[in-house]
Every structure is written in C-alpha cells, then in structure tokens.
Amino acid sequence: MTTMPKESKVEERILKELTSIVGGKNATTAKHIRYAYSYDMSFVQPKLPDYVVMAETVEQIQEVLRLANREKIPVVPYTAGTNIGGLCIPERGGILLDLKKMNRIIKIDPESHYAVIEPGVSHGQLAEALYEHKLRFGWPVGPPSASVSSCAISHGIGGLNARYGLNSQEITSMEVVLPTGELVRVGSCAINEEAWHSTLPLPKLDGLFKGWLGGTGVVTKLGITVHPIPPFLKVFTVSCDNVEDMYSYMLNLSNYEICDDLTAVSWWLAQVPIPYPYKPKPDGAPEWFSFANTNSFTEKEREARVEIWQMVVEEEKKKGTSLNVTQYPEEALRARTQLPSQIVGSTKNYCKMGGAGISWPGTFTPANKWAPVYREWKKLLIGHNLSPSVRMSMYRGVHYGMLRAMIPFNKQNPEETENARKAIVECLKVDLDHGGIPYKPPIDFGVEINKRAHPGYLELLRRVKKFLDPNDIMNPGKLGI
Amino acid sequence: MEWKISSLKDLEHYFWRCTACGTCRSAYTFGPPPFAKPICPAGHEFGFEGFYSSKGKAAFARGICDGTLTFDDPEFVDAIYRCTICAGCQSQCQVDYKPHIPEVIEAMRREAVLAGAGPMPLQKNLIQSMKNYNNPYQGPRRLRTEWIRPFKKEKRPIKDINKEPAPILFYVGCTGAFNLTARAVPTATANIFQKLGLDFGILGEEEICCGSTAMRLGDAEEFKRVATRYLEMFKMLHEERGVNTIITSCAGCYRAIKKDYILSSEYDKMMNGIEVIHTAEYVNRLFQQGKLKFEKELPWTVTYHDPCHTGRHLNRFVVDHDGSQLWPGAFVDRDESKCLYEQPRKVLQAIPGLKLVEMERIRSNSFCCGGGGGVMTGYGDWAVRNASLRIAEGMETGAEKMVSICPFCHYNLNEGAKRIGSPMNVHDLTELIDRVLPDKA
Numbered sequence: 001m002t003t004m005p006k007e008s009k010v011e012e013r014i015l016k017e018l019t020s021i022v023g024g025k026n027a028t029t030a031k032h033i034r035y036a037y038s039y040d041m042s043f044v045q046p047k048l049p050d051y052v053v054m055a056e057t058v059e060q061i062q063e064v065l066r067l068a069n070r071e072k073i074p075v076v077p078y079t080a081g082t083n084i085g086g087l088c089i090p091e092r093g094g095i096l097l098d099l100k101k102m103n104r105i106i107k108i109d110p111e112s113h114y115a116v117i118e119p120g121v122s123h124g125q126l127a128e129a130l131y132e133h134k135l136r137f138g139w140p141v142g143p144p145s146a147s148v149s150s151c152a153i154s155h156g157i158g159g160l161n162a163r164y165g166l167n168s169q170e171i172t173s174m175e176v177v178l179p180t181g182e183l184v185r186v187g188s189c190a191i192n193e194e195a196w197h198s199t200l201p202l203p204k205l206d207g208l209f210k211g212w213l214g215g216t217g218v219v220t221k222l223g224i225t226v227h228p229i230p231p232f233l234k235v236f237t238v239s240c241d242n243v244e245d246m247y248s249y250m251l252n253l254s255n256y257e258i259c260d261d262l263t264a265v266s267w268w269l270a271q272v273p274i275p276y277p278y279k280p281k282p283d284g285a286p287e288w289f290s291f292a293n294t295n296s297f298t299e300k301e302r303e304a305r306v307e308i309w310q311m312v313v314e315e316e317k318k319k320g321t322s323l324n325v326t327q328y329p330e331e332a333l334r335a336r337t338q339l340p341s342q343i344v345g346s347t348k349n350y351c352k353m354g355g356a357g358i359s360w361p362g363t364f365t366p367a368n369k370w371a372p373v374y375r376e377w378k379k380l381l382i383g384h385n386l387s388p389s390v391r392m393s394m395y396r397g398v399h400y401g402m403l404r405a406m407i408p409f410n411k412q413n414p415e416e417t418e419n420a421r422k423a424i425v426e427c428l429k430v431d432l433d434h435g436g437i438p439y440k441p442p443i444d445f446g447v448e449i450n451k452r453a454h455p456g457y458l459e460l461l462r463r464v465k466k467f468l469d470p471n472d473i474m475n476p477g478k479l480g481i
Numbered sequence: 482m483e484w485k486i487s488s489l490k491d492l493e494h495y496f497w498r499c500t501a502c503g504t505c506r507s508a509y510t511f512g513p514p515p516f517a518k519p520i521c522p523a524g525h526e527f528g529f530e531g532f533y534s535s536k537g538k539a540a541f542a543r544g545i546c547d548g549t550l551t552f553d554d555p556e557f558v559d560a561i562y563r564c565t566i567c568a569g570c571q572s573q574c575q576v577d578y579k580p581h582i583p584e585v586i587e588a589m590r591r592e593a594v595l596a597g598a599g600p601m602p603l604q605k606n607l608i609q610s611m612k613n614y615n616n617p618y619q620g621p622r623r624l625r626t627e628w629i630r631p632f633k634k635e636k637r638p639i640k641d642i643n644k645e646p647a648p649i650l651f652y653v654g655c656t657g658a659f660n661l662t663a664r665a666v667p668t669a670t671a672n673i674f675q676k677l678g679l680d681f682g683i684l685g686e687e688e689i690c691c692g693s694t695a696m697r698l699g700d701a702e703e704f705k706r707v708a709t710r711y712l713e714m715f716k717m718l719h720e721e722r723g724v725n726t727i728i729t730s731c732a733g734c735y736r737a738i739k740k741d742y743i744l745s746s747e748y749d750k751m752m753n754g755i756e757v758i759h760t761a762e763y764v765n766r767l768f769q770q771g772k773l774k775f776e777k778e779l780p781w782t783v784t785y786h787d788p789c790h791t792g793r794h795l796n797r798f799v800v801d802h803d804g805s806q807l808w809p810g811a812f813v814d815r816d817e818s819k820c821l822y823e824q825p826r827k828v829l830q831a832i833p834g835l836k837l838v839e840m841e842r843i844r845s846n847s848f849c850c851g852g853g854g855g856v857m858t859g860y861g862d863w864a865v866r867n868a869s870l871r872i873a874e875g876m877e878t879g880a881e882k883m884v885s886i887c888p889f890c891h892y893n894l895n896e897g898a899k900r901i902g903s904p905m906n907v908h909d910l911t912e913l914i915d916r917v918l919p920d921k922a
Contacts, residue, residue: 025528028529030554030556030560031549031557032540032544032550032556033530033560035531035544035549035550036536036540036541039501040501041501052529054528054529081501081503081530082501098529124515124517125507127517128514128517131512131513143502143503144504144507144517145503145504145506146503340511342504342509342511342573343575345502345504346502346504347502347504348575350500352498352811353807355577356497356498356501358500412493412497
C-alpha cells in the first residue's frame with residue numbers, strides 16, 4: 001500500500017467564490033474527487049489538492065487566477081494527468097484546475113498547415129480531425145486521451161521528431177492567462193487575432209510558457225504546425241549487439257535527414273511489456289533494435305530513401321559493426337509506428353508487468369554520450385533489479401537526442417516504488433554529468449539540475465518567474481527553485 | 482449453494498494494476514482513419530477524474546482500501562453509484578486491471594451496501610420492491626402476465642410451464658412484463674415463437690426477477706436469494722418439465738444467467754442439459770440453418786444499438802491465474818465470441834427492404850444508452866440525457882429507426898428521443914422480426 005495523501009484544509013469562503021465563477025457542478029472540495037487527482041503513474045508521493053475546479057471558458061480561468069493570486073492559493077493546471085513526472089501532483093495543495101472540458105479544435109487551416117486548439121484537445125481527437133484533411137502531427141507514445149497542448153508546451157516529443165523537432169518547436173502561437181489573471185498572446189495571433197501561423201519573426205515570448213511545467217501561466221489556446229501525410233510509409237529495422245554500433249548507425253543515417261523518427265530501443269524496451277523485475281536478455285538476442293520511419297509522397301521517393309538506407313547499412317557493415325537488417329518485434333513496432341497508440345499509450349508496453357508505476361530518467365543528451373551513459377545506466381538499473389529499457393532518438397539532425405529509460409515498478413508497494421525512484425535519480429545524475437538535460441522533470445530532478453546550474457541562469461529563472469507570478473501560485477515547487 | 486462473489490479486498494491487486502493512464506476515457510482505434518470518441522457516460526456528464534471510466538473507479542477503490550474514503554460520506558456513496566457499469570472503459574484498457582473493471586465497481590457497491598450506506602434512496606426502493614414483490618417495479622404478481630391477455634383473447638394461449646411441459650422456457654424478464662412500453666418485446670417474441678410453431682412455455686406468475694439489478698447495485702444477498710431459487714427451478718424444469726432451452730429477449734436477464742449465475746459453485750450441475758440463448762441468437766440460428774425466411778418487406782433505414790449486456794459484458798477474459806503463461810494475474814487475451822454483435826445484424830440484413838446503417842460507436846465501442854447499473858432508477862434525468870446523446874448519434878446516420886435487443890435500452894432510448902423531440906423511434910429486434918415473419922413460418 002502506498003502512503004495515503006495528507007489531508008488538507010479547505011475554506012468554505014473560497015469554495016463559494018470558485019462556485020460563483022464556474023458553477024456548482026464544476027467546483028468541489030469533495031474528498032473523493034480530490035483523491036483522484038492526488039497521484040499519477042510516477043513515484044512522486046500523492047498529495048491532495050484542496051479544491052478541484054473545471055473551467056469551461058478563458059474568462060473563468062482569468063477569474064480563478066485572480067482569486068488565487070489575491071488569496072495566494074496555489075493553482076495546478078491539469079488536462080489529462082498522464083505525464084510520468086508527477087507534474088500535476090499538487091505539492092502545496094491549492095486549486096487543481098482541470099481544463100479537459102476546454103476541448104475545442106478551433107481551427108484547422110489545411111492550406112497554411114496549422115491548427116488552433118484548446119488545452120483539453122486529445123491526441124486521438126486531433127488525429128481524427130486532421131486525418132480528414134490528410135494531415136498529421138507528431139503523436140507521442142502517450143495515451144490517445146492525453147493532451148496535445150500539455151505535451152507540446154512541456155517539450156514533449158512525437159513521432160516526427162527527427163524531421164521537425166520537438167513538439168514544442170511546432171508551436172506557432174499562444175494565448176495564455178497569466179498567474180495574475182491578465183490574458184496575453186504571443187506569436188502572430190498577438191498582432192492579428194486571426195493569425196496563428198508563426199511565433200517568428202517576433203521576439204520568441206512563447207519561451208516564457210514552454211518548459212516551465214505550468215509555472216508561468218495557463219495556456220488557453222495553442223497554434224501548432226501540422227503536416228501532410230505522405231502515403232508511402234517505409235520502416236527500416238535493424239539490430240545491433242551493442243550500443244556503440246547502434247549509435248554509429250543512427251549517426252550515419254541521421255546525416256541524410258530522411259527519417260521522421262529515428263529511434264533505437266534496448267532489448268528490454270522492445271518487449272511488450274518491459275520485463276519487471278529485471279530479467280536477462282536471452283543469449284544470442286541482439287541488445288538493440290532500431291526502427292526508422294520514412295514517409296514518401298511517391299514510390300520513387302520511397303525507393304530513393306531505401307537506396308540511401310541500404311548504402312548506410314553497407315557502410316556500417318564494412319566498418320565491422322554488428323549491424324543486421326532484422327525484424328523489429330511485431331507488437332512493439334505497431335505500438336511505435338501506429339500513433340497515437342493504445343498499446344504504448346495505455347502503458348501496456350511500459351508497466352503492464354510492473355504494476356501501475358512508471359517513471360524515467362528522460363533526457364535530451366548529446367548523441368555522442370548515449371553509449372557511455374547507457375553503459376552506466378545499465379549497471380545501475382540491473383543493480384536495482386530493474387530492466388535497462390532504454391530508448392535513443394535523434395532530433396532533427398545529429399547534435400543531440402532523447403535518451404531515456406522507461407522504468408516500471410509496482411506502485412502498490414512503497415519499497416519497490418522507492419527503489420525505482422532511487423535508481424532513476426542515480427541515472428539522472430550520470431546523465432547530467434555527461435551534459436544531458438532532463439525534460440518534464442519531477443522535483444527530484446529539478447533539484448539535481450539546479451545544483452549544477454550556472455548561478456546566472458538560476459537568478460534569471462527566479463526573476464522571470466517572479467515577474468510573471470509574483471505570489472508563486474502557479475504549480476509551485478516544481479522547478480526546484 | 483456457495484457463491485464466489487469477490488470482495489473489494491479480493492480485487493485489490495487488480496485495481497492496483499491500473500496505471501491511471503486514462504486510455505479508458507475514450508474509444509480509440511488507429512484506423513486509418515483514426516477514430517476517437519467519448520465512451521464514458523459518467524465522465525461525459527460529470528467531468529471530474531473520479532467519475533471518469535475505470536481510472537476514476539480505481540481511484541475510489543484505492544481510497545476505500547487505504548482508508549481515505551469512507552461510506553459515511555454520502556457524496557462519496559453517491560459517486561460510486563453514478564456509473565452505468567457499461568464496461569465501455571473496459572474495452573479500452575490494456576493492462577491487468579481490464580478483466581476485473583465492472584467487478585471492482587460492483588464490489589465497491591457491495592461494500593457500500595454492507596456498510597448500510599448503499600444503494601441510493603431511489604434504488605433502495607427498487608431493492609425493497611424485489612423483496613416485497615420479487616420484481617423491481619413494485620408490480621403485483623398478477624400483473625406479470627398482463628401482456629399475455631391478447632393471446633388468450635385471440636385463442637393463442639401460451640403454455641404455463643408449471644402446468645404443462647415444454648422443451649423451451651421463454652424467460653420474459655421483469656421489464657418486458659411490467660414496463661408498458663417494453664411489453665412490446667415479450668409480445669413480439671411470443672408471436673414469433675407461435676409463428677415458428679415452437680413448443681414453449683412461460684413461468685407466468687411464478688417468474689421473479691433474475692437478480693441482475695440487485696447485483697448491479699451491490700446487494701449480493703438479494704441476488705443470491707433469487708439466483709439460488711432460479712438455479713434450483715431450472716434444474717427442476719429440466720428434470721420434470723423437459724426444458725432444455727431457455728430463451729429470453731431481455732439482455733439483462735441473459736447477462737445475469739450467463740455471467741452472474743456462473744459464480745455459483747453448483748452452476749454446472751444445475752444447468753446441465755440446458756442451453757440459455759437470446760432470441761436474436763436463436764432466430765439467427767434458424768435463419769442460418771435455412772429454417773425460416775422473412776417474406777414481407779420492411780422498407781426501413783435502421784441503425785443498431787449494441788446493448789452492453791449482450792455485447793461487451795459477455796466478453797471472456799483469459800487471465801493467467803497461476804502465472805504459467807505470463808505472470809500471476811496477467812490479462813492474456815479477450816474472447817469476444819460470446820458477444821452478440823453479429824447475430825442481430827445478420828437478422829436485420831436478412832429482412833427484405835431493410836437498410837442497416839451503422840453509428841460510429843458500435844460493438845465493443847458501443848455508447849451505453851445510459852440506463853444500466855441502476856442509473857435509470859437512481860438518476861433518471863441523467864439516464865435520459867445520455868440516451869438522447871445516443872439518439873442524436875443514431876440520427877446522424879440518416880436512419881429513421883433505431884433497433885436494439887434490450888427492453889431496458891428500448892425504454893430509455895425512446896425516452897431520450899422524446900426528450901430532444903427526435904422523430905426516431907426505437908424498436909426491439911423482435912418487433913421487426915414479428916412484422917416480417919409470415920403467419921406460418
């Protein structure tokens with residue numbers, strides 16, 4: 001049994017005001033409602049919010065934030081709660097602001113290739129709507145019910161990351177309610193309210209709201225780039241016996257920039273589900289698998305991409321690496337190429353065997369450090385009886401990429417949860433020391449980041465936060481400052 | 482007779498397998514084209530996470546087990562009854578919690594009943610009615626056979642199986658017998674059976690509630706009372722009246738006998754030699770065997786609503802209980818072969834002149850009518866609001882009628898249509914069959 005969330009103190013006066021803003025059906029202090037928001041998949045200890053509020057309009061959000069700012073009550077914005085870093089766990093109680101009712105797709109511009117969405121729009125919902133225009137977005141390996149907006153503003157990654165970069169790089173405009181209740185816009189929609197096509201060439205003020213873990217405001221509308229769906233898919237699958245050979249192949253292939261997604265996973269992550277606790281890889285099984293998605297508009301284009309890929313494979317073989325063209329495990333391949341996916345998104349892939357818990361050292365790490373970090377992670381994780389289920393993905397070029405280990409654990413058992421937490425934090429320290437940076441970080445990670453941070457960076461962070469959120473009400477504590 | 486009905490504690494391992502990922506919140510398929518639609522009536526209506534699908538219910542169950550949530554909070558008790566137990570979320574879940582989701586919801590209700598807190602006041606009336614009248618409608622015994630009066634009048638008597646033997650027992654069900662709108666269902670069923678020349682009988686005034694409602698509301702003792710009586714009665718009918726087939730047109734009764742009664746240690750012994758079958762399945766079987774033909778035309782455009790009770794509630798889940806396949810308690814596979822998805826559609830498609838057009842949410846992704854799990858009794862307004870959502874979805878297909886095979890859905894959906902002023906009528910499949918079957922089939 002995990003630790004029961006601590007009871008909090010609610011004020012009838014505040015509830016009354018919240019009710020007057022959003023209506024009686026949308027504001028509550030009922031314990032059972034608050035309880036359902038007190039935990040997520042991660043190792044972060046459960047904590048109860050004091051109030052839960054569902055907003056349906058921007059004006060309601062403004063009023064809620066004005067009230068919270070005046071009363072100095074923390075506010076935690078929430079869409080689906082599917083992150084694995086405890087980002088929506090209310091560290092200091094306060095108002096849990098559930099935005100899932102704001103789920104309108106406001107606009108899809110099939111000519112200019114952008115869409116404008118509200119925060120509650122899910123990946124599944126947007127995928128369905130975009131498909132009518134034969135358009136797509138970089139769907140992550142999260143649940144189809146997870147929020148497009150929350151993923152994007154938290155630097156989430158998607159299935160087009162090798163081609164277009166992170167989902168946060170796809171943001172074209174934003175409407176945001178500041179912690180003090182003012183409504184602001186950044187990007188082209190700030191100049192012309194109908195124009196949501198670009199954050200450039202204006203100063204990139206969208207950076208004030210991306211990667212801040214909900215600490216600087218509530219994004220109420222988001223413009224994102226969307227892309228045509230090329231009809232011809234080809235997935236290149238290879239395996240290697242060691243991480244160095246796999247890195248060499250990925251580096252080589254990424255130079256040609258022909259992939260939408262160029263990813264490798266260790267044997268443990270290629271299993272559906274990830275083995276829990278650790279079990280050794282069978283003798284003779286490759287340690288690494290890679291899938292690389294390419295999408296082409298014509299068969300000829302596809303053939304050209306295949307030609308490049310075959311050339312890379314030949315080059316790698318000539319180097320004497322252990323690379324083999326191989327079959328990727330079928331269900332795992334489907335889970336990663338047919339996105340959004342219920343297989344990966346439901347965490348069938350991740351924690352079906354472990355039981356309820358999943359967390360990670362999820363990082364952006366220089367690609368040339370993947371191999372040494374993986375080797376250390378492997379030792380650490382096996383030492384904790386956990387599978388080294390590691391993924392490496394190239395982001396738009398070869399400079400850096402995602403390096404992460406998905407770590408399932410039995411959340412019903414506090415010892416097993418703590419074991420996973422310790423292992424993950426140890427892994428993170430290794431990665432930080434190699435120049436990696438964690439994304440969507442739990443507080444434990446924030447603390448480790450800040451220990452290493454340049455004092456000027458931390459001071460700037462504090463100043464910006466103070467400027468936007470003078471009373472530190474927005475998702476307080478998450479940044480570890 | 483012993484019953485293996487799980488306590489919440491028995492299921493604790495399983496609701497701790499819920500990852501809180503929220504995949505259960507919407508029906509989704511990759512396609513292409515992708516398909517993503519709301520699936521949870523309670524989540525759609527109430528919005529807060531706790532109300533949403535199996536994720537929310539796992540939270541409630543965990544809260545009960547860790548002592549945070551208690552039944553002395555009436556708002557909490559109310560919350561666990563605000564669910565249609567439609568299992569739409571179960572269709573989406575991919576982890577080991579999946580096979581046990583409706584069971585966890587019902588186990589919470591059983592805890593509430595044991596604590597003296599459940600069910601909700603209006604539902605308590607229903608349970609009391611079961612105790613007083615042996616049916617949930619406070620219907621006097623003699624009213625149960627009101628629907629057969631026209632048969633008597635037209636000199637087409639229906640056998641009372643207590644007095645005359647017959648190989649087929651037509652199990653009517655309380656909704657068909659007592660609900661005026663739903664009486665069309667047993668009437669049409671009996672018409673069909675007579676046209677087919679079947680030798681069948683009914684229990685008449687001896688019929689009581691199957692116990693489905695009590696089970697859904699968490700009153701295990703009341704369920705056991707009626708189910709025990711029925712298992713003994715079925716055995717007697719088989720041995721003394723020659724009954725070897727029980728046919729019902731009621732989805733709830735069908736589900737109860739097929740899925741709830743098997744929780745009895747004596748089920749196999751008591752039901753030995755008896756097949757339980759839904760009318761839609763029976764008619765389709767005859768049709769596939771070439772034993773009946775529909776001759777009359779029915780130039781209707783219809784859409785078909787899959788009831789939860791005859792659909793996904795009949796899923797069979799393969800669970801690795803001893804860990805020999807995957808690990809102890811692992812969900813291994815789902816077997817949909819017992820779900821009545823194809824049979825009613827095949828019957829509809831065989832009707833001359835009829836055009837079947839499908840809604841978006843069908844089969845395992847069917848959107849509940851909103852009446853199940855005690856919601857129609859406990860939260861009538863919400864049940865009808867939800868039904869009107871389903872009617873609206875039906876209207877989008879261009880169909881003029883909606884067809885189903887559950888008297889409960891039949892009633893609730895018709896109420897939903899009235900609420901939004903929809904011209905769409907909801908018919909039971911038996912009504913359509915009755916119209917197109919020749920008098921001497």
